[in-house]
Amino acid sequence: MIGSRITAIGTYVPEKKLTNFDLEQMVETTNDWIIHRTGIRERRISRPDEFTSDLCVAAVKDLMHRYNKKVEDVDMIIVATSTPDFPFPSVASIIQERLNIKQTGAIDLSAACAGFVYALHTANTYIASGLHKKILVIGADTISKITDYTDRSTCVLFGDGAGAVMVERDEQSKGFIGFHLGSDGSGAQNVYQTGLSNKVNEIELIDTKCLVQNGREVFRWAVRSVPTSVRQILNKTQLSLDKVDWFVPHSANLRIIEPICEKLEFPMEKTLYSLVNFGNTSAATIPLALDLGIREGKVKNGDRVLMYGFGAGLVQAGQLLELNFDEQIYTPTPL
The missing domain is CATH 3.40.47.10 (Thiolase/Chalcone synthase)
Incomplete structure (x- = not known):
């Protein structure tokens, strides 16, 4: 089997913070109760006009900036998400256009909170087969957009964010x-x-x-x-x-x-x-x-x-x- 490794990583979270004290004003809860039950102190919330694809693009740009990576030669984009901008087209296809990647496969993968690891496994399998060389793997969600902020059992838990990695063929690596x-x-x-x-x-x-x-x-x-x-x-x-x-x-x-x-x-x-x-x-x-x-x-x-x-x-x-x-x-x- 052909080896592969993660060569770069990038992340992004929205600017808006929703703290436990903010939630105290929204539902019957307290900062102490949330920390005791969950360990969470705050979460980031996407703007009304900010969607999963926006978070993905920002995470990939962070990756590119930090590692001096180009994406024009990426031959597959895999996005793990439960909150796509649309049922279709896929988030991956939107990213392909926004990052100007001319020739690539583009798929979304639905495995909820296990999605990023499933996507990593899929990328490694594609490369091990010999059919792909350079794959963007992204895990991203805007769960706030499907959260009921009158339900304290769920609204205290969820926030929005994105993480992207580059998985590349490496004949010498068994990452x-x-x-x-x-x-x-x-x-x-x-x-x-x-x-x-x-x-x-x-x-x-x-x-x-x-x-x-x-x-x-x-x-x-x-x-x-x-x-x-x-x-x-x-x-x-x-x-x-x-x-x-x-x-x-x-x-x-x-x-x-x-x-x-x-x-x-x-x-x-x-x-x-x-x-x-x-x-x-x-x-x-x-x-x-x-x-x-x-x-x-x-x-x-x-x-x-x-x-x-x-x-x-x-x-x-x-x-x-x-x-x-x-x-x-x-x-x-x-x-």
């Missing part, structure tokens, strides 16, 4: 070490937004264009499933967890991450998450968390990073990587 993919469709009714249908698993759903989540059931599933699946990746790669430098789970809620790390006996100080200042940004949480680690000088080339996404579907995806980014020519400021 992608191991993976695990999974799905449990029997729990599909626990996180959803209705569309053409309002029934799943023979269950009538609340007919709404807003996100609906059964947080208790998602918590139970994630805490039960993720540690088991992480161990499967380690068993397949014949690596022990102490050989992993950083764990990057989906930043759904700190109270989900903590028991997952406890079950794995993995230290929280080696766990990267983006939820404190950005909330749950769905497909963007993992690239945002990784980039925060890079910007803060924690994450270095040669580090082994275990990413793990989980969310609506119920789907999950894990990817173990050895990082080997190109040299940054510009040191970014904190987000």
